[in-house]
Amino acid sequence: MSDSSSAPADDGSSPDADADAAMSDAELAALREEVEAKYDFENFGPADMAKMTPEEWDAAFDPDSWVVGEELLDRVEQELRYRVAIREVFAVLERVTENGEPRILAYSDEGYAVVYPDGSVEGEGTVLRDVKPTVALCSMEDFEVNDAPETVRLPEPEEVAQGTGDFGNRMLQIVAFGQLLGGFALIGAWLVLPDLDSIIAPLAGLGFLVIGFFLFVVVANARLSDRFRAEEYRDRLRVMGLEGGSRPEFVPTFDGDENVASLVEAPERDALSSEG
Incomplete structure (x- = not known):
């Protein structure tokens, strides 16, 4: 009796469970399509990551299809080198080892991030904020990792110092000179x-004279700002240890740090020293 009474109950519950599972899969697929239309995963960044709800995150990043292990670290390394090359991320990249396990370390003067083979990320500061979205994207099988140049170098101080640019400053000087010339001509x-x-x-x-003097002051201020900006960048490079060969104190240590090679080259040695 007990066997016959339990059989119908089992038969009746299975279709309902299958229907619920099918409904859940359908909803997940619909949400995934909505997320793919809402976010640009080719340019996925910290701001997009902060906007995503937990449901959208689960729909976009299917844990059953995540890339992990050495393959994930290789993808993250290549993508981060590409983002450093296009000036989207400012950090030194290193392939390090902790207790025999590979890690990727990214650090600057404003923080660091350690990427683990399982996709977890630890760290602090702006570097952690920049690295997290990259790891999330590289964990997706259908994300195509960008090809990084063979040599990736941090920007030179002169590149960072470029504000309006030398051409813009010269144009302002020409306009200012014309204003002064016109002013003196009218008064004369x-x-x-x-x-x-x-x-x-x-x-x-x-x-005309007032406008001319004002434009010359703007040009002088721009040149002075460029000089200060370049010097500030040199200070950042020194804090990152690129001049002395040692990392900032807040960056954790790893196995065999003395033999670790950087994945990103520093600017030329003479660029680290102040000019004049």
């Missing part, structure tokens, strides 16, 4: 020519 004509007794000429001349 008003003083020399007796027929030119209108007050408009000297006022216009003074206006």
